[in-house]
Amino acid sequence: MTTPPERDRWYGYWRSDRRFHVKHDDRSTIGPASVIVVANQKGGVGKTTTAVSVAAALAQQSIRVLLVDSDPQANCTSGIGIRLREGQPSIYDVLRTGTAVQKVVEQTDVDNLWLLPSSIDLAGAEIELVSALSREQQLRRALDDVRDDFDIIIVDCPPSLGLLTINAMSAADGVIVPIQCEYFALEGLGALTRNAELIRQTLNRDLKITGFALTMYDGRTKLSHEVAEEVRRHFGDLVFRTRIPRSVRLAEAPSYGQPITVFDPGSRGAVAYHRLASELWERVLATDTTTRST
Numbered sequence: 001m002t003t004p005p006e007r008d009r010w011y012g013y014w015r016s017d018r019r020f021h022v023k024h025d026d027r028s029t030i031g032p033a034s035v036i037v038v039a040n041q042k043g044g045v046g047k048t049t050t051a052v053s054v055a056a057a058l059a060q061q062s063i064r065v066l067l068v069d070s071d072p073q074a075n076c077t078s079g080i081g082i083r084l085r086e087g088q089p090s091i092y093d094v095l096r097t098g099t100a101v102q103k104v105v106e107q108t109d110v111d112n113l114w115l116l117p118s119s120i121d122l123a124g125a126e127i128e129l130v131s132a133l134s135r136e137q138q139l140r141r142a143l144d145d146v147r148d149d150f151d152i153i154i155v156d157c158p159p160s161l162g163l164l165t166i167n168a169m170s171a172a173d174g175v176i177v178p179i180q181c182e183y184f185a186l187e188g189l190g191a192l193t194r195n196a197e198l199i200r201q202t203l204n205r206d207l208k209i210t211g212f213a214l215t216m217y218d219g220r221t222k223l224s225h226e227v228a229e230e231v232r233r234h235f236g237d238l239v240f241r242t243r244i245p246r247s248v249r250l251a252e253a254p255s256y257g258q259p260i261t262v263f264d265p266g267s268r269g270a271v272a273y274h275r276l277a278s279e280l281w282e283r284v285l286a287t288d289t290t291t292r293s294t
Contacts (some may be wrong), residue, residue, distance in 0.1 A: 032147040033066070034251055034284045036154050036210060037172040042188050043159040045180040046078060047213035048075045049250060050258075050276075051156035053269070056080075056177075056259035057277035059113035065152045066105065069118035070157040070168050072125075072140070077117040079157030084119055092121040095138045095167070096128055097161035101146050115152075122207060124165040134162065136203055152284060161195050167190045173292050174210030174287070175279070181217045181224040181243070182255040186234065209238055211275060212285055242276040245269060 024144050037050040048071065051110060055067040069076035069089060077084070084090060093099040094116070106115045129135040155172065157165045169175065175196055193209065200207040212235050218224045231241050244250075250269040253260045261270045 002255055019096060031148040033064075033153045034174065034288065035143060035147070035172045036152060036174050036176060036280070036284070037157055037165075037168045038176045038178065038195065039165055039168065040155065040177050040179070041159055041165075041194065042068065045055045045178045046213075046244060047154050047159065048079060048156050049064055049254070050166075050178045050213055050215065050244070050273075051274035052076055052079050052254075052259045053153055053250075053261060054214060054277045054280060055113060055154045056110050056261045057270075057274045058152060058281060059110050060155075060261060060274075060280070061277070062112060062147070063281065064083070065113050066116060066146065066150045066153045068107075068116040068139075068143070068153060068155040068168075070122075070155050070164050071118055072120055072123035072164075073158070074118040074120065074122075075088050075254065076156040077115065077119075078255035078257065080110075080113075080115055080259065082106050082108065082115055082118055090117050090119040092119060092125055095125055097124075098142075101142050105146075110259065113175045118139055125156055129167075134168045136166050140204075143171050152281075153187040153287050155244065161191065166195075166199065166203075169199045174208050174284075176210050178213045178215045179227075180215055181227045183223065183227075185209040185227045185231065189235075206288070207287065208285075212239045213242075214239065215244040216246045219248045235270060240276055242272055242279055244276065245270045 017236065037049050040047050055065045059065045067076065067080065068091065087097050089104045094101055094104055101116060104116055106117055108115050129138065155168045157168050196207060196209060196255065212231060213232060214228050217228065228243060245268050247267065247269040249267045250260050251266045253263040256263055260267060261273060264270055
């Protein structure tokens with residue numbers, strides 16, 4: 001955005017240098033935000049739903065969250081209730097022209113939750129970034145400017161292992177991998193974990209797998225139980241304890257432009273995502289404590 005929004009829409013202020021700062025309340029904060037990427041090259045695994053729902057659940061716990069939509073489909077943007085006007089800047093402008101994140105970020109209707117929106121323009125970014133200097137680090141440089149303003153940054157990636165996902169992983173401290181509790185659940189995970197390790201070795205030595213999230217779990221079926229057990233055998237304690245249930249309410253929420261924790265706070269899906277968000281926050285704090293002690 002080219003001009004500051006109305007003050008009463010923001011829990012923050014604009015400094016004289018035009019940089020947006022989130023107000024700090026009296027509670028202690030953990031320092032620069034951890035960047036957590038939600039990624040899986042398979043589509044339809046609940047990736048965007050997980051990114052939106054976890055971000056909203058954390059924000060409702062008074063944690064300051066920046067949600068980054070790095071998918072050209074912009075489902076994260078519409079799913080949180082943001083509609084960009086024609087010509088309004090998005091993450092595309094951040095990656096291609098160096099527009100400051102502070103000029104693009106949008107306040108959502110959820111307290112403590114801000115969005116760096118996406119648009120269809122991002123579809124051409126992978127081709128356009130090929131010739132860019134340090135093309136894998138564009139998002140990292142952009143987010144470095146706002147890490148002190150938030151407690152956590154959650155990035156929703158496209159369902160691919162292309163340059164947009166590499167950019168996100170290069171900027172990240174951790175990766176959440178949603179795994180659908182259905183047949184072929186483990187298909188492609190080897191490529192994802194190998195890519196994450198390659199990025200760790202060459203571009204971002206701080207990158208780690210934060211956890212695997214079991215989604216679309218149906219406790220009535222033997223298949224869901226078997227897939228959940230198989231994933232736990234493969235990845236052990238990296239698998240989050242919380243299993244996200246298959247739910248009609250979860251599927252309906254995006255069409256209303258609301259996260260499930262707002263759309264139907266008492267639903268099974270909302271309760272599960274609150275639990276998953278709490279697990280994630282525990283792991284983020286544990287990682288930060290370990291990092292500071294080394």
